Amino acid sequence: MVTLLYDKTWQGLLTAIFDIYDRKFSLASIDYTERFQPDVFAKHVEVITDDIKASRVMAGLQRKASAEAVKNIYAAFLSELPGIENTILAYARLILSSNQSIEHAYGHSAVLKVSQVARMVHREKHRMEAFIRFKLTSDNLFYAAIEPDFNVIPLILTHFRRRYADQRWLIYDLKRKYGIYYNLLTVEEITIDFNQNAGEATTNVFHEDEDLYQTLWKDYFKSVNIGARKNTRLHLRHVPKRYWKHLTEKLL
Amino acid sequence: MSERVREKLNILADAAKYDVSCSSSGSNRKNNNKGLGDTGGGICHTYTEDGRCVSLLKILLTNFCIYDCAYCVTRKSNDIKRAAFTVQEVVDLTMNFYRRNYIEGLFLSSGIFKNADYTMERLVQVAKKLRTEHKFNGYIHLKSIPGASDELMHEAGLYADRLSINIEIPTESGLKLLAPEKNRKDMIAPMNYLKEEIIAKKEEKRLFKKAPMFAPAGQSTQMIIGAGKETDRDIMYTADKFYRGFQLKRVYYSGYVPISNDSRLPGLGSSVPMVRENRLYQTDWLMRFYGFNVRELLNDANPHLDLEIDPKLGWALRNLNCFPIDINKADLHLILRVPGIGMQSAHKIISARKFHKLSWEHLKKIGVALNRAKYFIICNSNEMERRDLTETKIRQFILAGSESKYLKNSIQQLSLF
Numbered sequence: 099m100v101t102l103l104y105d106k107t108w109q110g111l112l113t114a115i116f117d118i119y120d121r122k123f124s125l126a127s128i129d130y131t132e133r134f135q136p137d138v139f140a141k142h143v144e145v146i147t148d149d150i151k152a153s154r155v156m157a158g159l160q161r162k163a164s165a166e167a168v169k170n171i172y173a174a175f176l177s178e179l180p181g182i183e184n185t186i187l188a189y190a191r192l193i194l195s196s197n198q199s200i201e202h203a204y205g206h207s208a209v210l211k212v213s214q215v216a217r218m219v220h221r222e223k224h225r226m227e228a229f230i231r232f233k234l235t236s237d238n239l240f241y242a243a244i245e246p247d248f249n250v251i252p253l254i255l256t257h258f259r260r261r262y263a264d265q266r267w268l269i270y271d272l273k274r275k276y277g278i279y280y281n282l283l284t285v286e287e288i289t290i291d292f293n294q295n296a297g298e299a300t301t302n303v304f305h306e307d308e309d310l311y312q313t314l315w316k317d318y319f320k321s322v323n324i325g326a327r328k329n330t331r332l333h334l335r336h337v338p339k340r341y342w343k344h345l346t347e348k349l350l
Numbered sequence: 351m352s353e354r355v356r357e358k359l360n361i362l363a364d365a366a367k368y369d370v371s372c373s374s375s376g377s378n379r380k381n382n383n384k385g386l387g388d389t390g391g392g393i394c395h396t397y398t399e400d401g402r403c404v405s406l407l408k409i410l411l412t413n414f415c416i417y418d419c420a421y422c423v424t425r426k427s428n429d430i431k432r433a434a435f436t437v438q439e440v441v442d443l444t445m446n447f448y449r450r451n452y453i454e455g456l457f458l459s460s461g462i463f464k465n466a467d468y469t470m471e472r473l474v475q476v477a478k479k480l481r482t483e484h485k486f487n488g489y490i491h492l493k494s495i496p497g498a499s500d501e502l503m504h505e506a507g508l509y510a511d512r513l514s515i516n517i518e519i520p521t522e523s524g525l526k527l528l529a530p531e532k533n534r535k536d537m538i539a540p541m542n543y544l545k546e547e548i549i550a551k552k553e554e555k556r557l558f559k560k561a562p563m564f565a566p567a568g569q570s571t572q573m574i575i576g577a578g579k580e581t582d583r584d585i586m587y588t589a590d591k592f593y594r595g596f597q598l599k600r601v602y603y604s605g606y607v608p609i610s611n612d613s614r615l616p617g618l619g620s621s622v623p624m625v626r627e628n629r630l631y632q633t634d635w636l637m638r639f640y641g642f643n644v645r646e647l648l649n650d651a652n653p654h655l656d657l658e659i660d661p662k663l664g665w666a667l668r669n670l671n672c673f674p675i676d677i678n679k680a681d682l683h684l685i686l687r688v689p690g691i692g693m694q695s696a697h698k699i700i701s702a703r704k705f706h707k708l709s710w711e712h713l714k715k716i717g718v719a720l721n722r723a724k725y726f727i728i729c730n731s732n733e734m735e736r737r738d739l740t741e742t743k744i745r746q747f748i749l750a751g752s753e754s755k756y757l758k759n760s761i762q763q764l765s766l767f
Contacts, residue, residue: 200705202698202701202702202704202705203702203704203705203706204698204701204702204712204715204716205702205705205706205708205712210715224393227393228393228394228395228396229395229396230451231450231451231452232449232450232451233450234449234450240449240450242451260380260381260388261381261386261387261388262386262387262449262451263381263384263385263386264384264385264386264485265386265449307446310352311446311447311450313356314355314356314359314443314447315447315450315452317356317359317360317363318359318363318407318447319396319398319404321359321360321363321364321367322363322364322366322367322398322402322404322408323367323398323399323400324367324368324398324400324402324607324622325400326607326608326621326622327400327401327402327605327607327622327624328399328400329399329400329401330399331401332397332400332401333397333398333399333400333401335401336394336397336401336403337396337397345396346450346452347396
């Protein structure tokens with residue numbers, strides 16, 4: 099049994115799969131460096147991320163599986179769930195070794211798992227598209243902080259670029275400490291050191307109209323509720339509490 | 351200024367909330383002009399505490415109204431605060447809410463002041479301003495005002511994604527009783543005009559790519575449930591007629607929320623028929639997606655839906671001779687008729703069984719509700735239902751083994767017999 103250690107990037111994972119084939123490891127598992135706990139009896143190998151190797155694996159997958167299946171593998175990867183690398187490896191092996199399409203063979207546990215996890219990730223992506231609340235800052239930037247369960251920023255980028263094409267915006271993942279910024283032309287990945295400016299005055303950060311529209315939105319949210327139909331369970335199922343912290347209408 | 355807008359928003363959002371249409375899908379407007387927004391699959395941005403989704407800024411332009419419909423909060427004789435937005439106020443609210451990712455677009459309805467055309471003209475103005483001056487490509491749902499002229503309806507279709515007219519009362523006799531000033535004909539005329547126009551414009555679009563969009567998300571309507579005496583059969587037959595005759599995208603069913611002490615209506619304090627509403631939606635889905643004919647689900651022998659069990663299970667119990675179905679062999683349309691198997695599970699079964707025969711274990715993993723499905727199917731397993739169970743027995747078993755999420759708190763809605 100060999101454990102391959104990769105750098106937690108998508109390219110890294112694909113390189114690891116390449117190495118497993120290249121070095122003919124029949125029994126292998128994949129983990130990333132920070133999480134890995136060394137075991138005296140098992141071998142481990144560091145994977146050096148290599149774009150050429152990664153693109154060869156990608157090409158192999160694309161030749162044998164549909165675009166949909168490849169998208170699902172990527173989404174499963176973004177879930178960052180423990181052990182998902184090994185599920186992806188098992189799935190990739192199935193795809194590469196079979197002569198017919200196996201992506202709907204839900205009897206295989208890896209196929210089912212990838213499709214289920216991909217669905218969880220897509221649900222989170224969809225939730226972020228719904229629950230992101232921009233706040234207008236005094237320098238006309240629409241800013242939103244998020245803490246999604248999964249790393250969905252790569253999946254929501256296109257949606258926001260298309261939709262908010264005429265305003266500058268920034269979406270920042272506080273959990274994973276990176277964000278995307280749209281400058282009216284392109285979207286770029288950025289990281290911010292929030293502590294740097296912590297001492298400065300925070301009163302004028304937001305635009306003068308921001309307060310008004312937040313109040314109007316909260317009022318609106320209250321007005322559309324029909325008290326006679328109160329259904330807290332349903333409400334919580336649709337808007338789980340962990341999202342409330344960034345939802346304008348759920349803040350007092 | 352802002353205080354005044356706040357007050358207006360409170361009044362006019364409150365009055366609009368009984369309109370349950372919330373869909374923001376079905377249109378495909380791209381943001382090609384580097385403006386604001388696009389439409390696609392539709393997103394629910396938040397949910398009210400009663401669990402309904404909020405995807406559009408749903409407001410009335412005004413709640414002044416010349417009509418006196420018994421079931422409506424904004425009826426002329428009701429003593430409530432009245433307000434009216436200006437066109438610019440609605441535009442500003444929509445743009446600012448949209449920019450903050452609060453909403454998918456605007457749902458604009460209105461009480462009827464002066465006359466139909468005067469009201470419709472103002473609704474169209476809002477949509478026109480958003481589209482042309484502000485390059486707004488988000489979703490716009492406008493109400494068609496009964497009796498509005500064809501020219502205005504045409505213009506509305508050019509700017510709006512969806513148009514709707516609420517027929518509100520499922521039967522004509524009910525309408526006569528509760529809203530004597532209105533008539534079905536006035537409601538149907540604009541609906542019919544739009545239907546013809548949508549078909550024609552779609553044809554045009556097929557030939558010329560550049561032809562303008564015309565109400566791409568189609569038309570919808572709404573019926574109030576439980577205000578009058580109509581049966582579930584009346585309601586669903588009317589819905590069926592509208593789906594076929596006017597090619598509606600959706601019919602919404604809205605449980606009547608008691609708002610007055612009018613003797614023609616259920617009194618204040620009576621509960622909202624939420625379970626009934628839920629069953630009607632289930633029937634609606636069975637009709638539109640599962641290949642059921644409305645007459646199979648509701649007919650002279652069964653004018654009402656069973657509140658305790660879902661309509662598909664109800665149908666299956668009445669037609670036990672169609673079962674059991676072999677999961678590994680049956681066609682999709684038969685699998686869709688099995689209680690406990692939904693759209694997604696059915697499609698998964700069809701794809702998965704190409705690779706190997708499916709057992710109970712597989713079905714469970716796929717997501718089939720076996721507690722209901724097991725009485726109606728056979729699969730690749732030695733274990734199966736061997737007893738010759740009767741309709742009542744199966745029903746008892748299923749009810750004993752499950753706890754309805756709807757019925758738990760509202761026993762008073764059930765009838766005893």
